Amino acid sequence: MSEHNTHIEEHRDDEASKLGMWLFIFTELLLFGGLFLVYSIFRLQYPANFHESSLELSVTIGVINTIALLFSSMTIAFAVTAVQKKNNKLALRMIGITLLMALVFLVNKYFEWGHKFEHGLYPGSDLMQLLERGHHLYFSLYFFMTGLHALHIIVGMILLIIVYFKVKNGSIHHEKYVFMENGALYWHLVDLIWIFLFPLLYLIS
Amino acid sequence: MANNGSHITEYRVLAKILLILxxxxxxxxxxxxxxxGALTVTVALLIAGFKSFLVLSYFMHLKYESLLLRILVSMVFVLFIVIVLITFIDYSFR
Known part of the structure; x- marks a missing residue:
């Protein structure tokens, strides 16, 4: 034991970091919650229009995207467990799979949206102006909600890429991984929102 | 210990949750x-509620978090339900 004990206590409060992340998640939940509320009120007002419009969406693409997101949610939880168990190699692989699933989701969304754009169906298009009010509202909400959700996917991917490199260079390890936990929390939030978006937009008719 | 008492969720628990989801x-x-009809919406929303409960408890580790955090998260959902109820009451009595 040296007499010059220069052990530096790191100032860190993982509980507080997580609490902060959760507070942010609350604002996100209420943001999407508000949109769900708008959706349900207009659905009550225009049930027939909403029913017809929802038939335009491809359930198959919706199901593939749901599976991709659920699976990616598990792989990122796997990655956190792997880091806790000092298995960084597995963690990196799991983050990689998560990012791949996110990409699958976005490519699917690209084709889904692209198909609608080809038919002249996009916010502000001439066709949209001609639609009945209920159809117009449905597709406006569809584009806004899935668009905002896709934006969250992109932000989540950026976060997870940062996590990937932090795990790789060793700044995230089994004793210090709160940044990774918070990134994973964000990713689960994206999954959580989709759990409600998918049945409401694609299935219920 | 850096993360005092932090819980490690086993791989097979996570895999089971995915299967249920x-x-x-x-x-x-x-x-x-x-x-x-209306029953479809109710059932779909109930299942979605159950799924989000699983994601929150296991994937987001809430089951193993502090009581404070668990109460806070439930309060957000209570708040949202209150907002929905008030809006619907307003909407139906206009």
Whole structure:
């Protein structure tokens, strides 16, 4: 034991970091919650229009995207467990799979949206102006909600890429991984929102 | 210990949760293919609620978090339900 004990206590409060992340998640939940509320009120007002419009969406693409997101949610939880168990190699692989699933989701969304754009169906298009009010509202909400959700996917991917490199260079390890936990929390939030978006937009008719 | 008492969720627990979530998804799809009117929406939302409960508790580790955090998260959902109720009451009595 040296007499010059220069052990530096790191100032860190993982509980507080997580609490902060959760507070942010609350604002996100209420943001999407508000949109769900708008959706349900207009659905009550225009049930027939909403029913017809929802038939335009491809359930198959919706199901593939749901599976991709659920699976990616598990792989990122796997990655956190792997880091806790000092298995960084597995963690990196799991983050990689998560990012791949996110990409699958976005490519699917690209084709889904692209198909609608080809038919002249996009916010502000001439066709949209001609639609009945209920159809117009449905597709406006569809584009806004899935668009905002896709934006969250992109932000989540950026976060997870940062996590990937932090795990790789060793700044995230089994004793210090709160940044990774918070990134994973964000990713689960994206999954959580989709759990409600998918049945409401694609299935219920 | 850096993360005092932090819980490690085992791989097989996470895998089981994924299986239940997948099963619930297909349940939702098959339920909504029957046209039961208002009941369909209720069932679909109940299943979605159950799925989000699983994601929150296991994937987001809430089951093993402090009581404070668990109460806070439930309060947000209570708040949202209150907002929905007030809006619907307002909407139906206009």
């Amino acid at each position: 997948m099963f619930c998804t297909f349940l939702t799809i098959s339920v909504t293919s029957f046209h039961l």
